[in-house]
Amino acid sequence: MTFSLTPSTSQAMTPNQALTSKVREQVDKDFSQRVATLGKLVRIPGIAWEAFDEADLERSAEAVAELFRSSGVFDEVEIKRAVVDGKPGAPAILASRSAKNGRPHVLLYAHHDVQPPGDDSQWLTPAFEPTAKDGRIYGRGAADDKAGVVAHLTAIETLKAVAGDDFDLGISIFIEGEEEAGSRTFRAFLDENKAKLAADVIVVADSMNWSPEVPALTVSLRGMVSQEFTIRTMEHAVHSGMFGGAIPDAIIPMLKVLASLHDDKGNVAVKGLNTYEFDDLPYTDANLRADSSLLPQVSQIGEGGIMTRIWGKPSITVIGIDVPSVAMSSNTLLPTASAKVSMRIAPGQDPDAALAQLRAHIEENVPFGAVLEFGEIETGKPFMADTSGWAQELAKNSLEAAFGNPMVEIGIGGSIPFIADLTEVFPNAQILVTGVEDADSRAHSPNESVHLIGLKNAMIAEALFLLIGNDLESE
Template structure:
């Protein structure tokens, strides 16, 4: 096929791709503990069906120990052609407070060329970009194709890491496309060359056998919630920089967003300052960050006049690409224990870790992506970092050191991933699918 034929084929396939994304995004495939398993398994089944529709002769669900199944597809390489592995995940973040959504999170809604709903961007757009790109070839692929779509990346992606360690030949490839990132802005092509790692844990503080009357005992009874708040606020100094020893600020060599762009994207309120020091690229892509992502405390609407006996928090730590998540989380936990007031009892459980990633920007595969993106977007891509983590990527680096790993996708920074009102721009999805299809053709021609 010629590039013009690829372009026409992808354009013709997009209406069906959008319908497929609506169908897949309507499934509440939240793979966190406490959420029903059936929708996650339903998303795996739909993903399997979609990969079959893309012309792959071999598709199956593969059990992953302690997790949900991965969906795997494969087409053999033509003689002398390289093999490309395509990655995405079908699980999604919990929707959070439904009242914060302008449209129902699991009723995909099209507004002004954007599809709103949980998972429409992260990362069901990645699945659909793979499917739309593959459909353009009608089963006659110019390179070998392998596809792996996992089912628990958002909560415990390291379980797929262990699977890859045990089954390296299944995913062995010359180039790997990870469709779980995106561009800084719609229409601004980029390739993500660095990812922060992550670690997370739940901390519980106990001070009393049970809550007691705040009027009768307050002022002497140790408040577990107050203790926890003091511990969490101790993690940062007045400027917002991390106070934990051994977690220095890093530096990113590329260009990051301007402060105005960042404030607009994030929705920082007028007169509210940003936190931390150093450039925004340093803070977002190459430095540590600690965030309290959840609290178990009494709701304001149901509050009673009591000194709290127990309080819990979920703490997430982002780790620079070269940092060690395990060492980092140990440092944070040790610091929290050191600043615990009143000899309160502290328990730390439910650990999750994932390593970061830094890519080279050379090689045949990167050159092929550059040409493909320039045709699809009208200009060549630039290198950017990402503050989030993709646990599988570092394992792929270790297992396949000769493979080029390429991170791009349709999740622009305004997509509200992990937040209410998540959405994907459908024209951006089209350009990304076209980029991937053109990349496969360009890579075959370079072989």
């Protein structure tokens, strides 16, 4: 369905000054209370990993559900779990309110579970004690993704405050409880609750802005392919002093295969893989070096702009090799060696096709006729947003009005596997990947934080998006 502006409104697809000011005022007024709400959530260490207390995750879900209940926007706010293989998933919050008068329906997604705190000694402030410092709030989940939860809540309550209780926009809420633990029951949850979740636009608030002042939409995610394989050269191990020099151990062909995966410039040497070109952004070689802790003597690898290399080109990493450790080494020709190769693939690339190219490359590069056996594989689809829809345009305009700067399109070098599930279950929905994080948020790491100006701007942008969406009518 496409939506246009209703004839009754003079508002354009771009938020005007009056509306932007009104929304900013509204968000400003309650902002300290919003930050307090975020702090309350940060104090609940809801972690969906098996080793952690599930009671905390339930408390977290209950606290989030209560926030959406007290917004007074939804008829019912439920805490639900999908069951997969007889095992219930983590508690998720589900709420919806139907669209009226032909207005669009928007699904707002975030997750309330967080990463484990990691090494406590690395935290400068306690992980689950929200701490304000230098314009930021520190704490596990302060950014990823409890700030996303609070941004959605604020946007909805601002819509209600400005447009009145009886607004027409349809809204669904899905706050997942196991994103950081692999979203095991995500697909089942979508399938079971399809009617309540179905929407014209899905806002996934789990990414980042370029900075607290420069907004971004995440338009692509790389996909992933991994392949385990084993190379054999002999029936059993033999003494290197007796046969070394005439018989290849399995390590020689394994290292030759692994070395063949990159050319001399560090480009991926597997043929037939796609590249998606990104425009360069103000991100320098020095930024890359500092952010990645690359040693001063070591050069970068690969050709092309930085953004294209980390978001748009394939990359290959050898993530495991089974060989004896140095401590256990002996003068032996080893008969077998195994490795696991993980490949990030470009947005738009088919994972199965990429896997076939990787396997063909490995097969072609095994020397000496050594025996190759392929083992386990994993694949994850990449994502590329359709940036031609009205929602993308409205989001861009809302972000630019709220932040006061032009928006940039960014990619993510990693994957958010559940995005592929969203596109499969809701093929007609436009997906917007927004965020509250910035480059210094350190999601998943110690000293995670959210910048308060960035958070406020993200809230204003989302409220503007919902307010103008509330005035759109289907054509």
